[in-house]
Amino acid sequence: MARLNRTFVLTLLIAVSSVFLLFQLYNYRLSAAKNGFNVLNNKGYLSGKEAHWHLLKRFLGLVHKFKLPVFLVDTVSLALLSQDAVLYRDSQLKDPHCSFLCTHRDFTSFALLGNLWKYDAALLDAASERGLELLEIHGKDPRLISTDDLTAKEIPLHFLFRFNGRVVHVVVLYERSGKYLWHGPLRLTASLDRTFAPFGKLDYGHHAGAYDRPELILTTLDGLNVRIPKNFSGFLHEYSSSHFLECRSREAKAFFQLYPEDTSPEAVDFRMRAKSLLHLASRVLFTLRVPFWLSSGTCLGWYRQCNIIPYSKDVDVGIWIKDYRPDIIPAFQKAGLPLKHKFGKVEDSLELSFQGNDVKLDIFFFYDDGDVVWNGGTQAKSGRKFNLMMHMGPSHLASLFTCKCINFWSQALRRGNP
Structure with missing residues (x-):
């Protein structure tokens, strides 16, 4: 009876030791794979x-x-x-x-x-x-x-x-x-x-x-x-800012079926001058390493009809206020775009307007305030100030219509036609 007990205990110890050794080998394999040691698995890989x-x-x-x-x-x-x-x-x-x-x-x-x-x-x-x-x-x-x-x-x-x-x-x-x-x-x-x-x-x-x-x-x-x-x-x-949004050609074609595109000489000329201004603005901001996006009516035109809205008469871009640099104004002036208006201040509702070739460039600065993003605006004639506020949803800015064009042409326009 004592011999049977010793045999049972010995067998149990061998079994426990084997399980422990297998467990240690398993942990070693995991550690080796994670840290890059040269280990072969059961398939020889x-x-x-x-x-x-x-x-x-x-x-x-x-x-x-x-x-x-x-x-x-x-x-x-x-x-x-x-x-x-x-x-x-x-x-x-x-x-x-x-x-x-x-x-x-x-x-x-x-x-x-x-x-x-x-x-x-x-x-x-x-x-x-x-x-x-x-x-x-x-x-x-x-x-x-x-x-x-x-x-x-x-x-x-x-x-x-x-x-x-x-x-x-x-x-x-x-x-x-x-x-x-x-x-x-x-x-x-x-x-x-x-x-x-x-x-x-x-x-x-x-x-x-x-x-x-x-x-x-x-x-x-x-x-x-x-x-x-x-x-x-x-x-x-x-x-970090390479996200590219393709033109919505199918939706634009449907839009033009309802509202035929304005192909008058005046409209064609304005689009050319507006795109030229965007090219120039993009080159200036790219040189300064300042990311930007199309905003307001310019964004709407691209999103809705893959083009510049001919009756908008200006070009709108947006920049995060954290990316503001004091040399933005001198850089645009050096590029041949004199400052026309400066509204607000860096801490509150900053907006810059530059005059191009009969086309105005408006730069709106956006402020991140927790779950709200906003930018300020000022009516040039009355001086009346207003704020546009946007609540951040689950998909953040990508879900906002006004920011659908974020980074579009910051990739394409600085190089040529998109």
């Missing part, structure tokens, strides 16, 4: 930073074979860079050493210059040969859509390469007629695998975006040759 480095190596090998004009646009990786790090060449490293390209996230973002690349269907087979799964996202080409023709062919917008649960996201940038680069939104159809990548966490694709064409340099990061924006801090600054 690498995990952690080494797996991500191998994904990037395979992806960049594919880039080299197909001569894909890609460059790094990952916001976390670019934020980690310093000028010293860019100049530092670590090509002598023999082992994977992923400090910049492998971050705490399971993906890295690159951009592909679509106008310099011709789609090759062999890309899918070549990716598969390297052990990479490839998901392509297509969408309509907005460059072919207008109020006269609402049809457009589909073009590739996003590529996602996956290896061992980690992803390289390639967002395709196309050149628009204003000489700026544009990417489309990432829209998942019902047939696409929604578990393929962490779509909700990706840097790009939640909405369309627009950028200046960056100057690129070739450098070595983590032992891999990678192109990056030379002014990567400037690129990150652009990223």
